[in-house]
Every structure is written in structure tokens, then in C-alpha cells.
Amino acid sequence: NLDSTRTYTGTSTTLAVFGQITWNISDTARLTLGGRYTSEDKDANKFVDIFNRETGEFDIGQAIFASCGFDVDYDSLGRLSAVLPLPGCDGVPAVGAYNTHNATGDRSEDKFTPSLVAEFDIGDASMLYAGVSTGFKAGGFDARAGRESNLEYEDENVIGYEMGLKSRFAGGRAETNFALFRSEYDDLQVSSFDGTAGFVVGNAAEFLAQGVEMEGRFRATDALTLSGSFAWTDTEWLDYKNATCNSMYRILTGESLCDRTGLSASNTPEWSGNLIADFYVPIGSNLYFRATGDVIYSDEYDTNNTKEVGTRQDAYTKLNLRLALEGEHWTFAILGKNLTDEDVIE
Numbered sequence: 145n146l147d148s149t150r151t152y153t154g155t156s157t158t159l160a161v162f163g164q165i166t167w168n169i170s171d172t173a174r175l176t177l178g179g180r181y182t183s184e185d186k187d188a189n190k191f192v193d194i195f196n197r198e199t200g201e202f203d204i205g206q207a208i209f210a211s212c213g214f215d216v217d218y219d220s221l222g223r224l225s226a227v228l229p230l231p232g233c234d235g236v237p238a239v240g241a242y243n244t245h246n247a248t249g250d251r252s253e254d255k256f257t258p259s260l261v262a263e264f265d266i267g268d269a270s271m272l273y274a275g276v277s278t279g280f281k282a283g284g285f286d287a288r289a290g291r292e293s294n295l296e297y298e299d300e301n302v303i304g305y306e307m308g309l310k311s312r313f314a315g316g317r318a319e320t321n322f323a324l325f326r327s328e329y330d331d332l333q334v335s336s337f338d339g340t341a342g343f344v345v346g347n348a349a350e351f352l353a354q355g356v357e358m359e360g361r362f363r364a365t366d367a368l369t370l371s372g373s374f375a376w377t378d379t380e381w382l383d384y385k386n387a388t389c390n391s392m393y394r395i396l397t398g399e400s401l402c403d404r405t406g407l408s409a410s411n412t413p414e415w416s417g418n419l420i421a422d423f424y425v426p427i428g429s430n431l432y433f434r435a436t437g438d439v440i441y442s443d444e445y446d447t448n449n450t451k452e453v454g455t456r457q458d459a460y461t462k463l464n465l466r467l468a469l470e471g472e473h474w475t476f477a478i479l480g481k482n483l484t485d486e487d488v489i490e
Contacts, residue, residue: 145196145197145198145203145206146194146196146197146203146206147194147195147196147197148192148193148194149191149192149193149194149195150190150191150192150287151190151191151192152188152189152190152191152287153188153189154186154187154188154189154285154287155186155187156184156185156186156284157184157185157186158182158183158184158282159182159183159184160180160181160182160183161180161181162178162179162180162181163178163179164176164177164178164179164259165177165178171265172264172265172266173262173263173264173265174262174263175260175261175262175263176259176260176261176262176263177258177259177260178258178259178260178261178277179256179257179258179259180256180257180258181254181255181256182253182254182255182256182257182280182282183252183253183254184252184253184254184282185250185251185252185253186250186251186252186282186283186284186285187248187249187250187251188247188248188249188250188284188285188287188295189246189247189248190245190246190247190248190285190287190295191245191246191247192245192290193245194206245292247292247295249285249295249296251283251284251296253282253283253299255280255282255299255301257277257278257279257280258277258278259275259276259277259278260275260276260277261273261274261275261277262274262275269311269312269313269316270309270310270311270312271309271310271311272307272308272309273306273307273308273309273310274306274307274308275305275306275307276303276304276305276306277303277304277306278301278302278303278304279301279302279303279304280299280300280301280302281299281300281301281333282299283296283297283298283299283300283333284296284297284345285297286344286345288342288343288344289342289344289345290342290344291344294344294345294346297333297345297346297347298331298347299331300329300330300331300332300333300347301329301330301331302327302328302329302330302332303327303328304325304326304327304328305325305326305327306323306324306325306326307323307324308321308322308323308324309321309322310322314362317362317363318360318361318362318363319360319361319362320358320359320360321357321358321359321360322356322357322358323356323357323358324355324356325353325354325355325356325357326352326353326354327352327353327354328350328351328352329348329350329351329352329353330349330350331347331348331349332347332348332350332351333345333346333347334346334347334348334384334387336387336388336448337388337448344388346386346387346388347386348381348383348384348386348387348404349382349383349384349385349386350381350382350383350384351379351380351381351382351384351409352378352379352380352382353377353378353379353409353412354377354378354379355375355376355377355378356375356376357373357374357375358373358374358375359371359372359373359374360372360373367423367424367425368421368422368423368424369421369422369424370419370420370421370422371419371420371422372417372418372419372420373417373418374415374416374417375415375416375417376414376415377412377413377414377416378408378414379408379409379412380406380407380408380409381404381405381406381407381408381409382405383405384403384404384405384407385401385403385404385405386401387401387402387403387404388401388402389401389402408446410445410446410447410448411445411446411447412445413442413443413444413445413459414443414445415441415442415443416441416442416443417440417441418438418439418440418441419438419439420436420437420438420439421435421436421437421438422434422435422436423435423436430471430472431469431470431471432469432470432471433467433468433469433470434466434467434468434469434470435465435466435467435468436465436466436468437463437464437465437466438463438464439461439462439463440461440462440463440464441459441460441461441462442457442459442460443459444456444457444458444459445457447489455489457488457489460484460486460488461484461486462481462482462483462484462486462488463482463483463484464479464480464481464482464483465479465480465483466478466479466480
């Protein structure tokens with residue numbers, strides 16, 4: 145008979161000025177300098193309460209159970225705890241053990257994020273480039289967090305390095321793109337399941353993502369086009385000592401935060417790729433047959449930062465196929481998705 149209400153209101157105002165300038169050093173070399181200035185203001189108010197739906201009144205037993213079992217602060221319990229000693233979740237009586245959950249916050253942020261890219265033409269069909277750029281994601285407020293102390297999270301900053309080669313050959317029938325990248329994050333915004341009531345948004349102090357990406361297209365015949373891509377991605381939490389722990393971990397260890405330093409990120413397979421074949425041929429006046437098949441591969445990965453049992457996705461290969469008749473103003477298609485019947489954690 146527990147019922148909970150959650151009311152959240154917030155406003156956000158963003159102003160930005162951005163631009164770039166390119167200097168043609170020579171006929172084959174260019175240097176591009178860019179920048180963006182961003183100003184963002186946010187405010188928020190969140191109210192959470194609990195009551196017994198049969199009586200319509202506050203129920204201290206339910207509130208204590210919900211707070212200890214589901215890690216949620218409730219406003220009614222906060223008001224009552226100001227005048228009565230209430231048992232804490234560890235069984236020790238405490239006054240004001242549960243904070244009043246009527247939280248407000250406001251924040252203002254200003255950030256300048258520059259970028260620099262150099263490009264070099266190699267012959268008539270290739271271009272080598274290298275660049276460094278900075279990025280910024282404003283902090284904010286978590287409308288779903290159960291604890292009042294988790295209302296606010298900080299801004300995220302990144303500096304990224306990339307170099308690569310773009311080429312065309314075979315008379316323009318083939319194209320390849322190759323890139324190396326490295327992104328260094330400070331205070332990466334992370335949403336992780338707390339194992340009880342929901343997801344909590346917080347910041348990981350340092351995070352690294354680096355890897356290799358390659359993609360290409362080849363017009364094998366007038367009717368057949370082949371394309372594909374692959375990526376190798378290496379991720380690591382360089383400093384993440386304030387990660388959310390689930391309730392069972394807190395009960396067993398007495399620790400409220402987990403250290404995930406040295407672990408890899410969630411939802412990021414080390415290897416991934418796809419191959420696509422597109423066959424397109426006329427079969428009559430203004431009538432065409434098209435067959436498109438693609439194979440998608442993903443290496444294994446964790447679907448949650450807590451890396452709990454049952455949240456790891458095994459490697460999989462998906463096969464999709466589309467067969468179509470196309471007229472001048474219509475298309476009739478039969479689609480088959482995931483024909484290998486792979487189970488993937490969403």
C-alpha cells in the first residue's frame with residue numbers, strides 16, 4: 145500500500161557563440177582554428193513524498209522500509225525525524241537520520257572550447273589530417289535520483305586527439321577512411337544503477353577512450369556496392385572512486401561508494417564491425433529490384449558500470465536482410481532483422 149509522489153521542475157538557458165577560420169598555407173595544406181563560447185544557467189526543484197494509499201497519510205514503517213531498502217529520502221519522514229528519534233538503517237537510533245527531500249539548486253557555467261585541425265592533400269585523391277579539440281557538457285540536476293544529496297552533478301570536459309587518412313581510388317569507385325583517436329575526460333557524467341530504486345547520475349574523475357576506426361565503400365559493379373567498417377576501442381576509468389554501489393554491497397561491506405578505477409566502460413565492446421552488400425538492378429520499365437544484406441558483429445561488453453552478474457552481454461553476430469521492389473513512386477519491401485536470432489541485453 146505504499147505510494148510515492150515525485151515532482152520535479154527545472155529551467156535551462158543556453159547561449160553560445162562559435163566560429164572557425166581556415167588558413168590555406170599552400171595549395172595542399174590548410175590549418176583550421178575554431179572555438180565556441182558557451183554560457184548555461186540551470187535551476188531545479190524536486191519534491192519526493194510517501195504515504196499509505198489506504199489511509200492517505202504518512203506511514204513511518206513504510207517510510208523507514210523504503211528508505212533503508214530502496215535508498216530514497218522522503219519529505220514526510222524528514223519532517224517527523226526533526227522531532228522524534230528514528231531508527232537509522234543500521235538499527236542505531238538517530239535524529240534527522242533521513243533528510244527532508246524538498247531539494248532546490250541552481251548553477252551557472254561559462255566555458256570556451258577551442259579546436260585546431262591541420263589538413264594535407266596527398267595527390268588528387270587522398271587527404272591526411274590531424275587535430276586536437278576540446279569539449280564541454282554542462283552539469284545539471286538528476287530528477288530521478290532517490291537521495292537528496294544526489295540531486296546535482298558537475299560539468300564534463302574532454303580533450304580529444306585524432307589523426308587519419310581519407311582516400312579515393314579505382315577511378316572514384318572506392319573510398320576508405322582511417323582514423324586513430326584518443327579522448328581524455330575529466331568528470332565524465334555517468335548514469336549507473338544503484339541496485340535498488342533506479343539510476344543515479346554522477347561524475348567519474350578521469351576516463352580514457354582510445355582506438356582505431358576504419359570504414360570503406362567499393363562499387364564492385366554497376367549493380368553491386370560493398371561497404372563495411374570496424375573499430376577497436378579501449379576504455380578505462382583512470383580515477384573513479386565514487387561509483388554508485390548496490391544495496392547488497394553496502395550491507396556486506398559497510399561502504400557506500402565503490403572504486404571502479406582500472407575497469408573498462410559499459411556498453412563499449414572492444415571489437416565491433418559490419419559488412420554491407422547492396423545489389424540494385426532494373427527489371428523492367430521504371431521497376432527495380434534491390435537486395436541489401438548486412439552483418440553486424442559486436443564483441444562482449446558490460447551493460448552496467450556495476451558489472452554485476454547477469455549484466456554482461458556476450459559477443460554476437462546479427463544478420464539483417466531486405467528485399468525490395470521499387471517503382472517510381474512506391475516501394476514494396478520484405479525485411480528480416482536479426483535472422484540469427486541473437487539475444488541482446490537492451
